Amino acid sequence: MQEPFEAGGVRGVLHRPEHANGDAIVLTHGAGSNLNAPLLVRLAGEFAERGILVLRYDLPFRRTRPSGSPFPAGAARDREGVAEAVAALGKIASGRVFAAGHSYGGRQSAMAAAERPDMAAGLLLLSYPLHPPQRPDQKRTSYFPGLRTPALFVHGTKDPFGTLEELREAVALIPGRTDLLVVERAGHDLKKAGDLAEAIVTKLHALVVGP
Numbered sequence: 001m002q003e004p005f006e007a008g009g010v011r012g013v014l015h016r017p018e019h020a021n022g023d024a025i026v027l028t029h030g031a032g033s034n035l036n037a038p039l040l041v042r043l044a045g046e047f048a049e050r051g052i053l054v055l056r057y058d059l060p061f062r063r064t065r066p067s068g069s070p071f072p073a074g075a076a077r078d079r080e081g082v083a084e085a086v087a088a089l090g091k092i093a094s095g096r097v098f099a100a101g102h103s104y105g106g107r108q109s110a111m112a113a114a115e116r117p118d119m120a121a122g123l124l125l126l127s128y129p130l131h132p133p134q135r136p137d138q139k140r141t142s143y144f145p146g147l148r149t150p151a152l153f154v155h156g157t158k159d160p161f162g163t164l165e166e167l168r169e170a171v172a173l174i175p176g177r178t179d180l181l182v183v184e185r186a187g188h189d190l191k192k193a194g195d196l197a198e199a200i201v202t203k204l205h206a207l208v209v210g211p
Contacts, residue, residue: 005055008088010081012057015044021051022095025124026085030103031069034062039102039126039190046197055089057081059105070104079112086120098204100124103161103188107140113149122208123151124200127190130162130170144173150207152179154193154200156186179203 005014012035027044029037035056044054060081061070070078082099090097099120101109106125113119131138151174155167162170164182171178181203186192193200 015048024053024093028105042194096121133160
């Protein structure tokens with residue numbers, strides 16, 4: 001069941017599972033999208049079918065601008081928005097809350113977790129934008145050594161924002177528990193990730209509580 005959600009400065013859509021298991025996920029979008037991105041809608045539905053309470057939400061930059069990319073100066077506010085979404089969902093969830101995001105949304109979720117180690121039980125990072133396309137020297141990993149929240153990276157083999165080899169090398173900098181789910185022949189849009197919901201849930205659970 002889907003319903004509008006607005007609380008604590010957070011705006012989104014709540015997916016309530018028919019048979020809740022207590023876990024919850026906040027799920028946000030990339031730089032050029034919003035909470036209605038097809039990937040988010042598909043994953044939210046798949047997660048809810050598996051008993052997880054899901055909140056699809058807009059980052060602060062999207063709430064103020066209906067289109068266009070975020071400004072670098074507003075990134076800190078977007079990270080606050082991630083923390084606010086986790087806190088808002090935590091008030092109605094009975095168990096663990098995970099922070100998830102696609103591309104820019106995943107990056108800001110991970111940075112927020114590095115700044116707030118107790119913010120979320122784990123991270124789901126969909127198509128992490130390791131570097132701009134064709135600029136492998138501009139890695140977005142400066143905070144990785146301070147990231148201790150368990151993190152699952154879901155990455156396509158044709159993602160121009162980072163090869164699997166580059167991602168594996170970068171993830172080695174993270175002291176927290178990590179795992180990587182490879183999506184064959186997938187680009188940055190990660191359209192096929194919706195078919196992997198069961199594997200994503202299983203890997204997230206293993207990262208946090210063990211196999």
